[in-house]
Amino acid sequence: MTKPTTPTTPVKVPPPNKHQLALMIWLAVFPTLVAINVVLGEWLGTLAPVLRTFILATIAVPIVIYGLMPQLHRMRAHLITRRAPN
Numbered sequence: 001m002t003k004p005t006t007p008t009t010p011v012k013v014p015p016p017n018k019h020q021l022a023l024m025i026w027l028a029v030f031p032t033l034v035a036i037n038v039v040l041g042e043w044l045g046t047l048a049p050v051l052r053t054f055i056l057a058t059i060a061v062p063i064v065i066y067g068l069m070p071q072l073h074r075m076r077a078h079l080i081t082r083r084a085p086n
Helices: 018-044 049-083
Strands: none
Touching: 018 049
């Protein structure tokens, strides 16, 4: 005989505190900037600093906001729900 299954309610994950968010942003921004500099560094080095910064930010911000931060939020939620008592 099988046990009746009870529906599980999903654990509500609170938003990250400012320290967690700072770490998540750093984990997304630093490798992104390193990768962009490795790929485009020689070309970027020929540009004026303001233009170089503008191009870096224009490339990096969408990668971080739309690509990496959602993944980090999911990973954080997974870690929190794994630790939640049953």
